[in-house]
Amino acid sequence: MTQSLLRRWILLLPLVSLVLALPHEALAAPGQPGILASLLKWTPLIFKGFLLNLLASVLSMALGTLFGAFLGLAQISPNRLVAKSAWAVTQFFRNAPWLVLLFYTVLLIPFEIGISGGVIPLPDTAKAILGLALPVMGNVSEIVRGAVQSVPSGQWESAQALAFTRRQTLWMIILPQCLKRMLPPWMNLYAVLTMATPLISIVGVEEAMTMTRAALAAENRSELLVPMYGMLLVWFYLYCAPIAAWTKRLEMRFGVKA
Amino acid sequence: MTWTADQPIVKIFDVHKSFGKTEVLKGVSMDVAAGEVVCIIGPSGSGKSTLLRCINALAVIDQGSVQVEGQEVHDPDLDQLALRRKVGMVFQQYNLFPHKTALQNVMMAPLHVLGEKRGDVEARARELMRKVRLAGKENHYPGELSGGQQQRVAIARSLAMRPDIMLFDEVTAALDPETVKEVLVTIRDLALEGMTCILVTHEMGFAREVADHVYFTDHGVIVEHGPPEILFSQPQDPRTKEFLSHVL
Numbered sequence A: 001m002t003q004s005l006l007r008r009w010i011l012l013l014p015l016v017s018l019v020l021a022l023p024h025e026a027l028a029a030p031g032q033p034g035i036l037a038s039l040l041k042w043t044p045l046i047f048k049g050f051l052l053n054l055l056a057s058v059l060s061m062a063l064g065t066l067f068g069a070f071l072g073l074a075q076i077s078p079n080r081l082v083a084k085s086a087w088a089v090t091q092f093f094r095n096a097p098w099l100v101l102l103f104y105t106v107l108l109i110p111f112e113i114g115i116s117g118g119v120i121p122l123p124d125t126a127k128a129i130l131g132l133a134l135p136v137m138g139n140v141s142e143i144v145r146g147a148v149q150s151v152p153s154g155q156w157e158s159a160q161a162l163a164f165t166r167r168q169t170l171w172m173i174i175l176p177q178c179l180k181r182m183l184p185p186w187m188n189l190y191a192v193l194t195m196a197t198p199l200i201s202i203v204g205v206e207e208a209m210t211m212t213r214a215a216l217a218a219e220n221r222s223e224l225l226v227p228m229y230g231m232l233l234v235w236f237y238l239y240c241a242p243i244a245a246w247t248k249r250l251e252m253r254f255g256v257k258a
Numbered sequence B: 001m002t003w004t005a006d007q008p009i010v011k012i013f014d015v016h017k018s019f020g021k022t023e024v025l026k027g028v029s030m031d032v033a034a035g036e037v038v039c040i041i042g043p044s045g046s047g048k049s050t051l052l053r054c055i056n057a058l059a060v061i062d063q064g065s066v067q068v069e070g071q072e073v074h075d076p077d078l079d080q081l082a083l084r085r086k087v088g089m090v091f092q093q094y095n096l097f098p099h100k101t102a103l104q105n106v107m108m109a110p111l112h113v114l115g116e117k118r119g120d121v122e123a124r125a126r127e128l129m130r131k132v133r134l135a136g137k138e139n140h141y142p143g144e145l146s147g148g149q150q151q152r153v154a155i156a157r158s159l160a161m162r163p164d165i166m167l168f169d170e171v172t173a174a175l176d177p178e179t180v181k182e183v184l185v186t187i188r189d190l191a192l193e194g195m196t197c198i199l200v201t202h203e204m205g206f207a208r209e210v211a212d213h214v215y216f217t218d219h220g221v222i223v224e225h226g227p228p229e230i231l232f233s234q235p236q237d238p239r240t241k242e243f244l245s246h247v248l
């Protein structure tokens, strides 16, 4: 089913972008290259930027998932203080605007850090990835907490009665049951994150959005605006829509709602 | 003071327990001898589950004493895990681990809690599956088994820890009438082998058949207790009479 859906998208979307581009084709001034020709010319550059978006999405997700998993487990700690602090941190990063977090991270972290004599440079891209990882962390933390708490208390109880320690119970009995429940919301989060990666253009990362703007500035032709941004939209759509479809299928299979 | 088998294996004395403002146990005392089968009956909400849970320290008591093999369960220095290795418990809702097969459910605790060798554990687990009459279902997941079958896996899982005492909390209450019997037969076999069993049950016929001693609880106190032939045929307290008139 996913296969046929995917094929339909892949056929549909270039068509959509063509429809977007065609009315503008007529607008190309005499003596200038056609719109499609201009798009093709800039495609390699913009696509390189797009790959950076994808790289940022993968790295932010990995980092955010790692931190978020720890934070989520801290939220269910039997130690009240740990649980409360983890809850507060989670709420803070979940409810802060992504862009503001991004600015903060980029501004607050120095451009290089010295560790035992050596100096490690921190490029803006690395800082931006960290900036996006923070809201991911908050959201993953909630996903973990929610999934663990959705396991019936009888599971904890029977494990306890069998003399499993709390840690064993969590790792051998509770978390394995949660993984399935966590997967759909986690994938959903990844799609949202990917769509948010153009934000990092604002802090100077040369991703697809920055490249598109640069191309448009170089061409200085207003009729290129809609087709070029349209092309970007199509790329993001082609990448994210299958993830959304797959998430939906998993949700149905596991009988959970995101 | 060392415990010897001629002393009560479970000794409960004047136990009080509250949840918030509601006092659920109001001074309960009970002695259980090794090898004895004790049934606790009483209306729902009278504190039967809470009493069982105090025996393996799943619930903490406010006052009084619970001793298992001479050791105070609520001593802060007590190794709770050591206690729970000696006291098995089976619940109304089975609570099997759904991501593990029946055999894995039975093997998990001996492997990871007792740290025994896989070969030994597996042999014992297969033997236990036969004992609860579920040979052939080893590789089924809990979701593929009937309620009665799941409950028997739960019993095997508990027995795999080689406990000295077994607690059963209304283990047939969630089952279809047809499957109740297969679970009761399993428990009766255990009782006949000399396992110390404390069971909360609504199956009066079964209590009468297997119990050495029956306790009737109401509103957090033990109203009356005695051998089944006496408690069931000549109840003294009006509350016991009232309860039995509904369930017999």
Ligand SMILES: Nc1ncnc2c1ncn2[C@@H]1O[C@H](COP(=O)(O)OP(=O)(O)O)[C@@H](O)[C@H]1O
Pocket (backbone or CB within 6 Å): B019, B024, B043, B044, B045, B046, B047, B048, B049, B050, B051
């Ligand atoms: N964890 C708990 N928190 C609050 N109240 C509880 C808890 N467990 C049991 N109770 C209350 O204690 C009373 C006795 O419960 P329980 O021991 O389960 O009775 P029984 O097993 O005889 O039906 C009930 O009123 C119940 O609502």
Ligand SMILES: [Mg+2]
Pocket (backbone or CB within 6 Å): B048, B049, B050, B169, B170
């Ligand atoms: Mg109960």
